[in-house]
Structure formats: structure tokens, C-alpha cells
Amino acid sequence: xxxxxxxxxxxxxxxxxxxxxxxxxxxxxxxxxxxxxxxxxxxxxxxxxxxxxxxxxxxxxxxxxxxxxxxxxxxxxxxxxxxxxxxxxxxxxxxxxxxxxxxxxxxxxxxxxxxxxxxxxxxxxxxxxxxxxxxxxxxxxxxxxxxxxxxxxxxxxxxxxxxxxxxxxxxxxxxxxxxxxxxxxxxxxxxxxxxxxxxxxxxxxxxxxxxxxxxxxxxxxxxx
Numbered sequence: 442x443x444x445x446x447x448x449x450x451x452x453x454x455x456x457x458x459x460x461x462x463x464x465x466x467x468x469x470x471x472x473x474x475x476x477x478x479x480x481x482x483x484x485x486x487x488x489x490x491x492x493x494x495x496x497x498x499x500x501x502x503x504x505x506x507x508x509x510x511x512x513x514x515x516x517x518x519x520x521x522x523x524x525x526x527x528x529x530x531x532x533x534x535x536x537x538x539x540x541x542x543x544x545x546x547x548x549x550x551x552x553x554x555x556x557x558x559x560x561x562x563x564x565x566x567x568x569x570x571x572x573x574x575x576x577x578x579x580x581x582x583x584x585x586x587x588x589x590x591x592x593x594x595x596x597x598x599x600x601x602x603x604x605x606x607x608x609x610x611x612x613x614x615x616x617x618x619x620x621x622x623x624x625x626x627x628x629x630x631x632x633x634x635x636x637x638x639x640x641x642x643x644x645x646x647x648x649x650x651x652x653x654x655x656x657x658x659x660x661x662x663x664x665x
Contacts, residue, residue: 460498461508464490464495465508465509467488468484468488469509472509472556472560473556476559477557477565479560480566481566502566502567503567506566507583509561510586513550513557513561514586514590514591516550517546517547517587517591518590518591518594520549520550521546521547521595523546524545525598528542528543529598535602536599540595540598540619540651541647543595543598544623544643545643547623547624548639551630551631562584562628588617588620588624592619592620594616595617595619596612596616622649623646626642626645630642
């Protein structure tokens, strides 16, 4: 009897995870359609359900917001990994190309999904929930978690080109510094458009980042 109950519980776990994934997808659809300021009513309508059902799966607004951030982080991390890996092989491969590819992958998400980026970074859904329970400020920040993971990924790409004497700490600091640089410029690019294209911004940021890396990380392979 216990084995039968365990299998049944496992099936329900799978169902719940699938349902959570469906609700996150519906929320992303609502964000793209209605903008970053979308509310819970619009998200529930997009999922063809009620807010009560959404809260049942995520607990509260913060739980849903965190799940959306995790989904976006997964997509962004996969794109950064793919782009840097491709830039590290083939014609013109090297650390500078990898840095440029990682920056471009980050900016591409903003260009394709600006409202989703605003939703994740500026947290309008949480701002709407002014009556959140006390203590939620002590929970981990999914945006900072996402930035940390991407920073570690960029650091790993840089470390692959460093001599052993440089140490892993330098690569970690440089990787996170590049992510901070890109995020700050990207936020301004989105908030105050002036006609600068993604390709142009990628080139500007790569030039700035590489001018520091190529000097500090010598004898890292330097590309023109």
C-alpha cells in the first residue's frame, strides 16, 4: 500500500510541476501582451483560471515572480553559454569574441523581450503587492541570483584563457564586473532609446571591457 501511495504522490508532483510551468508560460504571455505592469487579474485570465489557483501553486505574488525570474534566467543562461561556446571555436575564435558574444546574447533578450526584461528587473508585480507579508524582504533576490549565475558563466569563459598564475579570483571579479557593466548600460539603452542598435552597443561594451581585460590579463590572447 505504501509503494502505491508513493507512486501516486510522485505522479501528483509531476502534475504540479507541469501546471506551474503552464502558469509561468501564461504569465509570460500576459507580460508580452499587456506590458511589464501586468496585474494578477490579467495573468490569471491569460492562464484561463483564477487568481486563487495561481496563488495555490506559487503562494503569493513573490512566488510567481520568482518562478518567472527562474524561467528567464534559464533561457538567458542557455543563450549566453551557447553564444560564448560558439565564439570560442571556429574562425575568429578567442576570448574577445567570447566576451562580445556573451554581451550580445544578454542584449538580444532585451531587444526581443523588452517588457519581460522590465518585469524581471524592475519588479512591478511586487510593487503592486503593497500588502505583502512582513519578512518577504529577507527572501533571496532572484534578480541578484540570476546576475550572479551569469557572472560566474562569464568568469568561466574568461578563466579558460588565463594563465594559471592569474588565479581564479581575478576571472570571477572580471566576469561579474562585465555583467554589471552590461546591465547598467542595457538599462539605460532600454529606458532612453537614442537609435543605438544592439550591434553598436555590443561593440561599444566589448571595446570597453576588452581594453581592461587585455591589459590586466596579459598574457591572455589579445585580438585586434
